[in-house]
Amino acid sequence: MNVTIVDYKSGNISSVINSFKEVAKDKVTIEVTSDLNKIKSSDKVVLPGQGSFKSCVDALNKIKGLTDTLNEFAINYKKPLIGICVGLQMFADVGYEETETKGLGWISGKVSKIDNQNGKYKLPHIGWNQINIVKDSKIFKDIENNSHMYFVHSYEFVPNDKKVISATTDYSSNIVCSVEKENIFGTQFHPEKSDRIGLKIIDNFINL
Amino acid sequence: MLKNRIIPCLDVKNGRVVKGINFVDLKDAGDPVEQAKIYSDGGADEICFLDITASNENRDTIYSVVEKTSKKCFVPLTVGGGVRCVEDINKLLNCGADKVSINTAAVDNSKVVVDSSKKFGSQCIVVAIDAKKNGDKWEVFTHGGRNNSGIDALEYAQQMERNGAGELLVTSMDRDGTQVGYDISLMSKISSKVNIPVIASGGVGNLDHLADGIKSGKASAVLAASIFHYGKYSIKEAKDYLDSKGIPVRI
Numbered sequence: 444m445n446v447t448i449v450d451y452k453s454g455n456i457s458s459v460i461n462s463f464k465e466v467a468k469d470k471v472t473i474e475v476t477s478d479l480n481k482i483k484s485s486d487k488v489v490l491p492g493q494g495s496f497k498s499c500v501d502a503l504n505k506i507k508g509l510t511d512t513l514n515e516f517a518i519n520y521k522k523p524l525i526g527i528c529v530g531l532q533m534f535a536d537v538g539y540e541e542t543e544t545k546g547l548g549w550i551s552g553k554v555s556k557i558d559n560q561n562g563k564y565k566l567p568h569i570g571w572n573q574i575n576i577v578k579d580s581k582i583f584k585d586i587e588n589n590s591h592m593y594f595v596h597s598y599e600f601v602p603n604d605k606k607v608i609s610a611t612t613d614y615s616s617n618i619v620c621s622v623e624k625e626n627i628f629g630t631q632f633h634p635e636k637s638d639r640i641g642l643k644i645i646d647n648f649i650n651l
Numbered sequence: 652m653l654k655n656r657i658i659p660c661l662d663v664k665n666g667r668v669v670k671g672i673n674f675v676d677l678k679d680a681g682d683p684v685e686q687a688k689i690y691s692d693g694g695a696d697e698i699c700f701l702d703i704t705a706s707n708e709n710r711d712t713i714y715s716v717v718e719k720t721s722k723k724c725f726v727p728l729t730v731g732g733g734v735r736c737v738e739d740i741n742k743l744l745n746c747g748a749d750k751v752s753i754n755t756a757a758v759d760n761s762k763v764v765v766d767s768s769k770k771f772g773s774q775c776i777v778v779a780i781d782a783k784k785n786g787d788k789w790e791v792f793t794h795g796g797r798n799n800s801g802i803d804a805l806e807y808a809q810q811m812e813r814n815g816a817g818e819l820l821v822t823s824m825d826r827d828g829t830q831v832g833y834d835i836s837l838m839s840k841i842s843s844k845v846n847i848p849v850i851a852s853g854g855v856g857n858l859d860h861l862a863d864g865i866k867s868g869k870a871s872a873v874l875a876a877s878i879f880h881y882g883k884y885s886i887k888e889a890k891d892y893l894d895s896k897g898i899p900v901r902i
Contacts, residue, residue, distance in 0.1 A: 454772060455744035461722050494772035565848050565871060567774055567817055571654045571696055571901040591654065591901045593727060595774040595817075614653055636727045636749060638691070 445472040446649060447485035451509060452477070453502035454493025459527065462635035463489065466645045479512045487648070488516055492529025496538030496554055496598065499529045500546060510547065517549060521626045523651050525582070531622065531629030532600050540598050550624050552602035557615055564615045566597040572612045572620075574632070580609035580623040582630075582647045590640050592620070592632035600631065654901045655865045656696035656872035657889055658850065659879045661686055662703045663732075666712035668880070669703070684719045690879070691724040693886040696901060698724055699820075699874060701752070702732030703795060714746050721747025731779055731820075740767045744775065752777035752820055755793040758800050758807075761814055768815025777850075778816040780804055782837055783824040789837055796824050804837070805844055812845045819845065820874065823853040830856025830877070838868030850874050858884060858892040865898050 446467065448459055456475070463473045474481055482488060490513070492499045503509055517524045526534055535546040538554035546554070559566050571591040576583055592612075599618045602608065610621035612632070620631040628648065634641035661668045661683050668683050687698045698720070702713040717730055730743050731752030740751045756763045757778050768776045781796050782789040782804040789804035808819055821841055823834035833851045842849040848871035851864040855875035864873040878884050890900045 455749070455775060457721060457745060457747040458725075458728075458749055461747060462725055465722070465725070493774065494770075498772075559846065562846050565846055567847070568653065569774070569818060569848050570656050570871065573652065594653075595727075597773075633727075636725060638726055642725055 444486045445474055446487045446489060447474045447476060447482050448489040448491065449482065449509075449513070450475050450477050451502045451506055453499050454491070454529075456491045456493075458633070458635045459489065459491045462642060462645055463649070466642050466649060471649055477506050477509060479508050482512050482516060487522065487651070488513070488524045490524060490526040490530035490533070492527065492531070492533060494529065496529060496532055496540040496546070497542060497544045499533055500538070500544050503533070513547070517627055523626050523648070524628065525648050526627075526629040527635070528596060528631060528633060531631055532598060534622070534627065534629055535600055535602070538598070549627055550602050550607055550622060551604060552600060554598050554600050557597055557599050557618065560615055567595055568597065568614045568618075569595050572614060572632075574610040574612050574620055575617070576610045578606075578609050578623075580621060580628070581651055582621075582623070582628050582644050583609065584647045586640065586643060586647075591637070592630075592634070592641060593636040594620070594632045596631060600629075652899050654696070654899045655870075655893065656850075657861065657886060657893075657900065658697045658699050658729075658872055658874040659690045659695050659886065660699040660701060660852070660874050660876045661880075662701050662876060663713060663716060664703055666716055683716050684723060686880070687720045687728070688723045690886060691726045694890060694901070695726060695886050696872070697727040697729060699729045699752075700731070702730070714742060717743060717746040717748050729777055731777065736763060737767050737770060740771065740776075744771060750775045750777050750817070752779040754779040754781065757811060758791060758793050758802065761810070764811060764814040764816055768817070773815050773817035776816055777818045777820050778811040779820040779822065780808060780811075780841075781822045781824050784834070784837070792824055796827075805840055808841045808845050812847050816847060818848045818850060820850045820852055826854025827852075828877075829854050832856065832860040833864045833868055833870075833873075835863055835868045838864060838870050842869035848872065858889055861889055862893055862896045862898060865893070866896075
């Protein structure tokens with residue numbers, strides 16, 4: 444089996460690469476590429492994302508044919524894909540960071556700034572917070588409810604259909620921190636930085 | 652609920668961990684990769700490397716330290732010291748750092764913070780402020796505490812937030828290495844002036860100091876070096892203590 448981490452030249456993905464390689468050991472091949480043919484032929488895809496919603500979408504669009512290839516992979520062929528942080532946020536129809544920007548539109552909804560309640564909550568939401576698992580998700584196999592995960596973000600994904608939500612976290616309000624829609628998975632937190640429990644989520648995804 | 656973070660800091664010189672008393676008199680406390688792994692296995696919420704003499708010396712050692720560490724530690728890794736330009740940040744991130752802290756360069760050229768936070772995102776840009784009390788205010792020092800910029804630390808903190816810093820790592824130079832506790836007044840003043848998280852640093856000698864940094868200093872995270880390096884306390888003991896004081900921590 445091979446898992447491809449999409450390298451679309453946006454932000455720092457070395458931690459994502461290190462963690463997937465740590466979990467995969469020699470059993471699974473981890474590719475890091477933006478090569479469309481390699482993405483097409485891979486079994487699973489990881490879509491990382493750091494920086495702003497706009498900078499990530501722009502970076503995706505800069506690579507000719509990448510968005511179409513990802514659409515084909517996730518929507519037409521329904522192969523497993525996981526988005527991390529802004530990678531998850533880009534599933535939305537639209538994001539409002541910097542300026543209104545169209546997302547991939549895979550899971551209907553928007554990405555807007557966390558309400559900091561007039562400064563009561565510091566932003567970015569940085570650090571370890573507990574996840575409240577609201578539905579069974581394949582990536583949460585053997586993950587206990589209220590496990591701690593590492594977060595760094597100021598924007599939140601607000602999906603229209605609440606049934607896609609698999610976990611929330613409490614910061615100012617109940618923030619959506621994990622989604623599952625058929626073959627599409629996403630985490631707002633960083634499993635690659637969430638210690639052993641985070642690596643378990645990566646392991647679950649690899650073993651889907 | 653968001654937990655307060657405990658961050659052991661490893662001062663690194665030529666690829667080895669050292670910790671100074673008021674920035675001089677260095678002692679060797681081991682291999683950074685192994686230390687970082689011990690800390691992350693022991694429950695550290697993040698690991699911080701400060702390459703303390705990097706401004707003057709060959710920096711290549713830190714890149715390999717970061718690279719090796721990031722393959723073994725799966726908690727966030729912040730690296731700072733001698734970071735001068737956007738390209739330095741890029742290199743550290745590529746080696747596996749999750750955040751980069753900028754000190755002297757942020758004072759000398761505010762564009763570094765503006766440009767790097769735009770390029771890599773605020774989440775990975777930490778501005779480190781070394782502050783020393785002068786009368787009723789605090790001034791920002793650069794070059795590992797050697798030069799006084801004369802800039803007011805409170806105003807500077809707000810400026811750095813506007814420039815795109817994702818966090819502030821505030822070190823009291825008066826307290827650093829003294830083990831008498833954080834400069835609570837400095838921490839709480841800066842924390843109340845900015846809407847981004849503040850990491851308190853400089854002066855920890857016991858676990859009460861950590862609790863004070865969070866409760867009275869209003870810090871989101873507490874950084875300490877010597878109390879962990881020399882085995883005085885483990886990360887777990889620190890967390891259990893904070894927990895017993897009603898401070899939310901990840902256990």
